[in-house]
Amino acid sequence: MSKMISASRSQPARNGSALRESNAVKALLIGTALTFLALFLFLPLVIVFMEALQRGLTTYLEAITEPDALSAMRLTLLVAAIVVPINVIVGIAGSWTIARFDFRGKNLLVSLIDLPFSVSPVIAGLIYVLLFGAQGYFGPWLREHGIEIIFALPGIVLATMFVTFPFVARELIPHMETLGSTDEEAALTLGASPWQTFFKITLPNVKWSLLYGVLLCNARAMGEFGAVAVVSGKIRGVTTTLPLQVEILYNEYMGTAAFAVASLLAFLALITLAAKTILEWHYAKEIAAMRHNS
Amino acid sequence: MPVSLTVENIEKKFGQFPALRGVSMTVAPGELMALLGPSGSGKTTLLRAIAGLEQVEKGRVLFDDIDAESLSFRDRRIGFVFQHYALFRHLSVYENVAFGLRARPRRERPNEGEIHKRVNNLLDLVQLGELGARFPSQLSGGQRQRVALARALAIEPRILLLDEPFGALDAQVRKDLRQWLRELHTRIGQTTLFVTHDQAEATELADRVAILNHGIIEQLASPHEIYEHPQTPFVCKFLGxxxxxxxxxxxxxxxxxxxxxxxxxxxxxxxxxxxxxxxxxxxxxxxxxxxxxxxxxxxxxxxxxxxxxxxxxxxxxxxxxxxxxxxxxxxxxxxxxxxxxxxxxxx
Incomplete structure (x- = not known):
């Protein structure tokens, strides 16, 4: 997460002689970096598409329009559409609280926000099974009232929310802390209501951090495997998301179909990346202004 | 009509630390007063308390004879210029100045033509008529300072409060702006209170100077009076x-x-x-x-x-x-x- 940001916020290179490397060193460093990127990031992406299209476009299209694949696609988008807005709202509220107020247990709360990063997703999934599963704490009560959580959409949403929660908050907290509260105070003295202050000052001030957070949160929400695998029960065409569908197909030796579905996920990732790049291009000036004026 | 500002026996603590220990004073209508003191003397806290940005434990603030406590933030109409200006970086200079007008509830909000006229008048007043389309990041320190002032004046404030108005500027700009602010005050006649730690700034600009130390006013008088007749050893030492x-x-x-x-x-x-x-x-x-x-x-x-x-x-x-x-x-x-x-x- 932080890699993505530091790269885009990099300073122009200095030309001071003490910092200028010889051309050979420069070439070596750039070469290493590019080879690494090509081997570990670009090549796998190419292979996904190559394998998917190995048996021709028709087979590819059949694989991705097959009912189970379409249902997995729908479920994945639905889960993201539910999880991302919730995490955005809760993330903003949490970050604002942490950045603005001092209270007992604040440090504990900050550590808790990071918890999903340090806990294995599989364990995250198991926690929900333990709570809401048939043998879980609330299992009997839920069954009595006819509410399905585990092996159903609510379980998948809960598990995904848990895993993706830190992305928005982690982006916003440091940014809001550096911004301080004087802009908001200024808006209040100028007669803005708290809501006006939030929508016209606070939110625009952090919108780029928020956008990064949303993009990362979205990417992870669509791609999450471990936690979702535990709670979904993998009922075909009902509770399989795209990553689960890929695994099912792969385990059944349907390599081409697996790669075809995987290419859909890769495609979603590329759209996310493209969206981010286009926005950065389009608003380069504004982003620079926001950073230099702090 | 300029408004008088009265502060009555204000007390404020930060945890155990008493920032203000019973401060009372009156700023006359149209007066330009300086709050002078070393850092930690409570001068900024007092300014923020008057603006309503700080809750006080005791005492009250009056605008003429209206208790500030009875007014919402919007109705207080305080023109507050922050030390580092707090300009809205995502808004142009023009939109910064227009902010207070646009934030009003719909029935009190001036129409677009009226806003345009008022904002441009203010930008002319602070000699930034040409720079409305710029963003704060494209301005010099002195220009930002003047935008902050225009923005505060846009809401037709009862009183103007400035926190270390020249604190973040270099020496030459400071001097120019000081003179300019004095002239501006003569022209608009707004009751103004500003905070500074620089005694030259206070005595050159203000009609009267209030000297704060450890949360109390040690002396409040004209620059001449405090220099020639300091009431306490602290005032005497602090002035020179x-x-x-x-x-x-x-x-x-x-x-x-x-x-x-x-x-x-x-x-x-x-x-x-x-x-x-x-x-x-x-x-x-x-x-x-x-x-x-x-x-x-x-x-x-x-x-x-x-x-x-x-x-x-x-x-x-x-x-x-x-x-x-x-x-x-x-x-x-x-x-x-x-x-x-x-x-x-x-x-």
Missing amino acids: ETNVIPVELKGGQAYFDGYRVYDATNYADGTADLYIRPYLFKLAQPGSSPLSGIITHVHQTGPYWRAELTVGNLAKPLTIEGLTRPLPILGEHVAATIESAHLFKTP
């Missing part, structure tokens, strides 16, 4: 360099080291400190005053010379300033006589 000489008061005279050094008619017997500005000494023949010693340092800045006179029974050498020639000579034996001093009884 002083030499301190401990003396014994007896029968209307002040004695140092057993010898008479200064006239103290109307003072009861006891101990006291004499506070003497460096230019209020006169050099004389050695032995003509108990303040006799050796010149241990001399240097000249512009037309003035400054010398240090090391006196046997004083812990610190006396700093003496003068215009007269010839200059004192290093190592010379001389005496200093006191032309004028402020006398503060020691408890």
Whole structure:
């Protein structure tokens, strides 16, 4: 997460002689970096598409329009559409609280926000099974009232929310802390209501951090495997998301179909990346202004 | 019509630390007043309390005779200029100034044409008529300062509060802006209170100066009055360099080291400190005053010379300033006589 940001916020290179490397060193460093990127990031992406299209476009299209694949696609988008807005709202509220107020247990709360990063997703999934599963704490009560959580959409949403929660908050907290509260105070003295202050000052001030957070949160929400695998029960065409569908197909030796579905996920990732790049291009000036004026 | 500002017995604590310990004062309609004090004296806290940005434990704030507590933020109409301006970086200069007008509830909001006229008038007033389309990041420090001022004036504030208005600027810009602000104040006649830690700034700009120390006002008077008649040792020291000489008061005279050094008619017997500005000494023949010693340092800045006179029974050498020639000579034996001093009884 932080890699993505530091790269885009990099300073122009200095030309001071003490910092200028010889051309050979420069070439070596750039070469290493590019080879690494090509081997570990670009090549796998190419292979996904190559394998998917190995048996021709028709087979590819059949694989991705097959009912189970379409249902997995729908479920994945639905889960993201539910999880991302919730995490955005809760993330903003949490970050604002942490950045603005001092209270007992604040440090504990900050550590808790990071918890999903340090806990294995599989364990995250198991926690929900333990709570809401048939043998879980609330299992009997839920069954009595006819509410399905585990092996159903609510379980998948809960598990995904848990895993993706830190992305928005982690982006916003440091940014809001550096911004301080004087802009908001200024808006209040100028007669803005708290809501006006939030929508016209606070939110625009952090919108780029928020956008990064949303993009990362979205990417992870669509791609999450471990936690979702535990709670979904993998009922075909009902509770399989795209990553689960890929695994099912792969385990059944349907390599081409697996790669075809995987290419859909890769495609979603590329759209996310493209969206981010286009926005950065389009608003380069504004982003620079926001950073230099702090 | 300018409004008067009254502060009554305000108290404010940060945790255990008392930031304001019962502050009362009145700023007259149209007056330009400075809150002067060292850092940590409570001056910014007082300014924020008046604006409603800080909750106080005791006391109240009045605009004419309206209790500020009864007013919402919007109805208080305080023009507050923050130390680092707090300009909205995602809005143009024009939109920054228009912010307060656009934030009004719909039925009170001026129409677009009216906003346009008002914003442009204000930008002209602060001499930034051409820069409305710029973003704050594209402005110099002095320009940002003026945008912040225009933005605060846009809401037609009852009073104008400025927190260290020149604190973040370099020396030359500071001087220019100071003069400009004085002129602007004369033109708009707004009741204005500003915070500063720079005594030159306070005395040059303000009609009256309130000197804060440890959360109380030590003296509130005109720049002339506080300089010529400081009420407390702190005020005397804070306004300029002083030499301190401990003396014994007896029968209307002040004695140092057993010898008479200064006239103290109307003072009861006891101990006291004499506070003497460096230019209020006169050099004389050695032995003509108990303040006799050796010149241990001399240097000249512009037309003035400054010398240090090391006196046997004083812990610190006396700093003496003068215009007269010839200059004192290093190592010379001389005496200093006191032309004028402020006398503060020691408890």
